[in-house]
Amino acid sequence: MSSFPVIDLAAFEAADPEKKRQMGREVDLICRASGFLAVKNHGMPDEVINGVWTQAHDFFDLPYDAKDKSKAPFPGYPYGYLGPGAEALAKSKGVDSPPDLKESFNGGPLTMPPGLTDEEALAFCYAATIWPDDPKGFRPAWEAYYSSVTDLAARIMRVFAVALELPEDYFQSYIGAPISALRALNYPELDAPPPEGQLRAGAHTDYGSLTILLPQPGSKGLEIMTPEGAWREVPPVDGAFVINIGDLMARWTNDRWVSTLHRVVNVSPEEGGLKRRQSLAFFHQPDWFASIETLPSCLAEGEAAKYEPVLSGPYLMGKFKKTVM
Numbered sequence: 324m325s326s327f328p329v330i331d332l333a334a335f336e337a338a339d340p341e342k343k344r345q346m347g348r349e350v351d352l353i354c355r356a357s358g359f360l361a362v363k364n365h366g367m368p369d370e371v372i373n374g375v376w377t378q379a380h381d382f383f384d385l386p387y388d389a390k391d392k393s394k395a396p397f398p399g400y401p402y403g404y405l406g407p408g409a410e411a412l413a414k415s416k417g418v419d420s421p422p423d424l425k426e427s428f429n430g431g432p433l434t435m436p437p438g439l440t441d442e443e444a445l446a447f448c449y450a451a452t453i454w455p456d457d458p459k460g461f462r463p464a465w466e467a468y469y470s471s472v473t474d475l476a477a478r479i480m481r482v483f484a485v486a487l488e489l490p491e492d493y494f495q496s497y498i499g500a501p502i503s504a505l506r507a508l509n510y511p512e513l514d515a516p517p518p519e520g521q522l523r524a525g526a527h528t529d530y531g532s533l534t535i536l537l538p539q540p541g542s543k544g545l546e547i548m549t550p551e552g553a554w555r556e557v558p559p560v561d562g563a564f565v566i567n568i569g570d571l572m573a574r575w576t577n578d579r580w581v582s583t584l585h586r587v588v589n590v591s592p593e594e595g596g597l598k599r600r601q602s603l604a605f606f607h608q609p610d611w612f613a614s615i616e617t618l619p620s621c622l623a624e625g626e627a628a629k630y631e632p633v634l635s636g637p638y639l640m641g642k643f644k645k646t647v648m
């Protein structure tokens with residue numbers, strides 16, 4: 324990977340089947356190598372993106388006692404405001420580490436499947452989002468973004484299906500009621516470089532099918548681990564989202580695709596590393612009861628699957644609980 328790969332979603336959607344397969348092959352190579360790429364011409368309206376971006380910025384500007392009104396009620400509660408000190412992502416990899424230098428606001432699905440009674444699902448991914456009263460336009464802007472980015476994720480899953488030599492709508496039956504989470508992240512300004520070993524986000528892999536990330540334009544700090552074991556910068560690409568696949572997708576593809584280790588560091592003060600940095604991360608996750616079994620196109624004839632089937636929801640819950648401080 325000499326330069327960061329970018330795919331053009333509008334071009335894919337307008338392409339004929341042969342051109343789609345060709346673009347799919349490119350995406351397959353990227354997902355085998357790093358699973359990180361940028362998506363341009365994604366079709367998400369600027370107003371929707373700017374709306375939630377500004378609301379989140381204004382929310383993080385509030386004093387801590389105001390933000391704490393929408394605080395998660397107990398450690399491990401998935402939604403609402405998580406202040407500094409609440410999470411260490413490196414713990415998901417079994418690495419003991421100080422808390423990440425960040426705060427976040429988190430929200431879950433906008434609707435619940437009718438008749439859902441599973442207690443774990445109700446207590447975890449369908450738990451209520453604790454909305455802030457301030458700023459006033461926060462909730463509508465959040466919901467507009469959540470629903471638009473959910474649609475974008477479904478469109479990217481179509482590209483993935485083609486890349487995996489499956490029918491383009493293959494994943495549709497798995498993502499009719501996705502249990503995705505949206506997270507606005509704020510990495511506060513620092514007066515001095517942090518102590519050795521404390522990061523903005525510790526080294527981790529994402530858990531689900533697909534992450535759609537909007538890093539602050541022009542900001543630095545996001546890094547991925549290369550196959551050679553070196554950290555490499557992910558540049559923000561103007562007007563594009565950074566996407567990456569998560570552990571569930573690696574498992575689904577029998578490790579044909581990789582869920583790459585990444586982190587957010589404070590770059591040097593000269594490069595703006597002590598400045599506040601904001602991002603939006605959407606963690607797309609198939610329906611709670613979707614059974615994730617090795618994809619038929621990811622097994623050669625006679626080859627055995629490496630993993631047992633898992634249910635999407637309980638799998639995600641197990642991963643999430645490990646990172647709570």
Ligand SMILES: O=C(O)CCC(=O)C(=O)O
Pocket residue numbers: 508524529536538545585586587601602603604
């Ligand atoms: O803020 C970022 O740029 C990335 C954050 C991230 O990787 C995560 O929260 O999973």
Ligand SMILES: [Fe+2]
Pocket residue numbers: 527528529534585
């Ligand atoms: Fe991540």
